[in-house]
Amino acid sequence: xxxxxxxxxxxxxxxxxxxxxGGQDVQVQSSQDxxxxxxxxxxxxxxxxxxxxxxxxxGYRLKRPCWYEPAQDAEGMMDFQQKTTRVDPYExxxxxxxxxxxxxxxxxxxxxxxxxxxxxxxxxxxCQMAMxxxxxxxxxxxxxxxxxxxxxxxxARAALxxxxxxxxxxxxxxxxVNLPTWVWLDNAGETTRSVTATLPGVMSATVVAxxxxxxxxxxxxxxxxxxxxxxxxxxxxxxxxxxxxGGCGPTGTPYAKGKxxxxxxxxxxxxxxxxxxxxxxxxxxxxxxxxxDNVVPVAYDPIQVAATRDVEVGEVQTTxxxxx
Numbered sequence: 241x242x243x244x245x246x247x248x249x250x251x252x253x254x255x256x257x258x259x260x261x262g263g264q265d266v267q268v269q270s271s272q273d274x275x276x277x278x279x280x281x282x283x284x285x286x287x288x289x290x291x292x293x294x295x296x297x298x299g300y301r302l303k304r305p306c307w308y309e310p311a312q313d314a315e316g317m318m319d320f321q322q323k324t325t326r327v328d329p330y331e332x333x334x335x336x337x338x339x340x341x342x343x344x345x346x347x348x349x350x351x352x353x354x355x356x357x358x359x360x361x362x363x364x365x366x367c368q369m370a371m372x373x374x375x376x377x378x379x380x381x382x383x384x385x386x387x388x389x390x391x392x393x394x395x396a397r398a399a400l401x402x403x404x405x406x407x408x409x410x411x412x413x414x415x416x417v418n419l420p421t422w423v424w425l426d427n428a429g430e431t432t433r434s435v436t437a438t439l440p441g442v443m444s445a446t447v448v449a450x451x452x453x454x455x456x457x458x459x460x461x462x463x464x465x466x467x468x469x470x471x472x473x474x475x476x477x478x479x480x481x482x483x484x485x486g487g488c489g490p491t492g493t494p495y496a497k498g499k500x501x502x503x504x505x506x507x508x509x510x511x512x513x514x515x516x517x518x519x520x521x522x523x524x525x526x527x528x529x530x531x532x533d534n535v536v537p538v539a540y541d542p543i544q545v546a547a548t549r550d551v552e553v554g555e556v557q558t559t560x561x562x563x564x
Contacts, residue, residue: 279358280359281395282356285309285356286395286437286439287438288395289436290446292401292402292447292449293399293400293401298543301361302391302395303391305357305358305364306356306364306371306385307386308354308375308385308387309354310353310439311353314346314350314376317342317374318342318343341374350379352375352376353377353386355368389536390537392439392445393445393538394538395437395445396435396436396447399437400435400447400449400543402451405425405428405524407425408425408492409422409521409551410495415551415554416553416554416555417509418506419506419507420501421505421551422494422501422504423488423493424488424492424493424495424503425454425492425525431451434449445536453489453525454470454488454489454490454492455470455523456470456521456523457521457522457523457524459520460509460519463508464509465509466505467505468487468502469488469493469502469503470492470503489503492504505521505551507553509553512555518553519552521548522547522548523547523549524546526542526543526544527544
């Protein structure tokens with residue numbers, strides 16, 4: 241199964257996509273292993289929306305942490321600069337000298353582009369400092385370093401999060417040797433999530449994530465447990481994982497009386513000799529990545545988010561008594 245990352249790009253015509261000399265600050269915060277991962281767009285006009293923010297981030301970083309965005313035409317930028325430019329007492333330039341580059345463009349066709357960056361990236365500020373703050377280009381022209389549709393999709397991808405899996409087991413409290421332990425995701429909810437990054441009046445990119453698969457790691461070697469119906473991670477001993485049988489689907493198989501066991505683990509040895517007397521079972525939800533219809537030539541690695549459960553496995557003792 242595949243998670244489709246749908247990148248829908250829409251070029252829009254607008255007389256003024258910009259808002260003066262630069263944009264605003266946009267922050268998207270998400271949890272990652274108990275820490276905070278944040279996409280923080282500085283001086284950007286890009287708007288982030290959608291239900292795909294707020295889950296567990298995989299820490300994805302932008303391929304390029306700074307870029308130019310279209311702002312105002314020559315007259316609009318000059319008006320903005322006249323209203324906002326102040327003379328720094330430690331800067332030898334006068335106000336007139338500061339405004340001169342903008343004054344020179346008055347009456348010329350074209351548009352100013354301004355620099356923006358991801359301030360959460362350690363390389364974001366240095367990337368911006370290596371570029372001019374403002375560049376003026378002719379109509380229908382993108383300057384070197386100007387944001388592209390692929391980069392806008394990358395910003396949407398960086399803002400995308402998926403929920404941490406909540407593991408449900410049957411038996412829930414304690415399992416036994418040779419007894420199938422059913423595994424599924426509890427309250428899986430929506431299996432698609434989306435994030436849209438929009439540069440108002442210019443273009444938009446939407447990333448859609450679809451839950452596709454799950455993997456199960458028993459927490460021990462293959463001679464002590466058999467994984468059924470799901471791809472399994474390598475055992476901690478380094479042995480090859482059990483072969484996937486395809487019975488789990490994206491959310492596993494909930495237990496039902498009389499139903500065939502298709503997804504979970506059968507432990508072959510008790511856990512009494514393990515640390516804390518339990519096996520640590522790991523379930524990973526997999527969200528594969530693809531660009532629909534090759535709108536932009538971008539391919540992303542799968543998003544994988546894991547959760548663990550302790551599984552105590554006992555052994556049924558049988559007593560045989562001889563007849564008198």
